[in-house]
Amino acid sequence: MILQAAILLVGVSVIVSGNVCCPPVRFTAYQDVTIVNSTTNFRADYLFVYDGVNQRYLISGGLAGAYLGTNKVIYDYKQKTGYRIDTVARTCTTFRLKGQFKDQESVCVPNGAVPLGPLFLGYGDTRLNSKAYTYNSTNAEGKHQNVVAVVTVRECFPVISTITTAGEGGNTLEALGYNDVRPGIRDITVFNIPSYCTV
Template identity: 65%
Template structure:
């Protein structure tokens, strides 16, 4: 089953409203997610489709079976509703979304973030130029978080976002989200369609 929204997108409520940089308003990627705290460790691989124009995104995958597309969660902020969908079992449950769209997303680097300097991945003509930022945030449940975001120097596309949470119920926690195979745009908008068997 897909990790809960509190784990994947912990509802970062950053202290500054303006953004230092944001990726393209629409893009698709594969997310590799690792979450570790004092009681458990989880690894997962997801398809991630981001539609900043319509304030929504979709995460598809499965924690227990690796990368599959039969289970997905749609986050639709204009509707203030999320949907957990299993397309094989034809089951769906709706849940209310908290906060505002920009407050929920961790793909933008907020204003006031501290630059840790430029870096490069790889070498020679194939190297990738990146920028690294550090900033503090507060999760929806009030826990303090420190975020280190590595993004491409051009277009501010996320590469790796590391979030360290301190003082949580499970003790200190570390979440690492890597973005792979990033493609600008969305090739199939039907991924946002809500099945008729979903109830609000």
Template identity: 65%
Template sequence: MILQAALLLAGLSATASATCCPPVRFSAVQFVTIVNSTFAKDALYSFTYDGINQRYVISGDLSDGFLTTTKVIYDYSKKTGFSIDTEARTCSTFRLQGKFKDQESVCVPSDAVTLGPFFYGYDVGRLPSTGYTYNSTTVNGEFQKVVATVSRKDCVPIVITTTTIGPGGNALTVLGYNDVVPGIRDFTVFDIPSYCSM
């Protein structure tokens, strides 16, 4: 499930220019729902994005919930992904396809249509946001309709809904971003254990 969510993030097409992009480094808790004709799954992940060093890491597991020893590191500078279980001390590597596009999975492209403004919450604690819709394609050529709601001030993602239409069937993916923190507090999340072979 981690791999599916991360591949979705990596598979969105890049844009030549953007309406807005979130911080180049940020961390968040990401709630993921994926529904297609054969299954419906939910998961909760820790997500750390490092656009400067062309990498991100997703930690979490569908069966164990948020507290887990499983994480997947996507390091485009090494062109390698690492699927790690720190408790079992196992690691598998896989080759990353394509190039890292700076924040391609979280930027709003310049041709997006504005749907907002919106507000989350109420009174003095409400969060001003803006909705956008745009079309995209996956690396496999599947058509995607994306609706993204982001914070109005700094374009931090709040909810991104993607409908994918392809020969393998249609799918709906919803990514909800919570507890977003700019920057990266702990860079050791990107450390590759010694038992991972390149």
């Protein structure tokens, strides 16, 4: 089953009231997800496509090393419906989405985030100028989270994020790494719902 990432640093490409910075409202990236707690050690790679204009996103892939897979999950908040699709088996499971699409307020680096200083990835002319921030938030279950987000200086694209969630029996650490991040969506048909999906 494809795991929904807990934090998505997405929004618009300018500083917005209430936020330190937000990346573009549409982007595509590859995402490495690692989750560790006292009972779980999970790792997976995904293709992630975010469409803030239409309040939806897609995650495709699976266990480590499988960025592109036959399985994908589409979260369509305008329709309040999610779709788990296997394109080879031609199966589709739908599920209702709860809550609102998390756009500006939860996906940008918020006001009040504490800057941790500049970071430089790489060397020389090709180095990536980044900034790190830390802030506290609450997840959908009401649990306290501490977030450390590293974003690019110029466009506020995500580089890496760590989320520590307090819970009974210990904390959970989730690390999200991003690579090949590109503004826009190359192929909008990735959001097409196949005919064998029924609500």
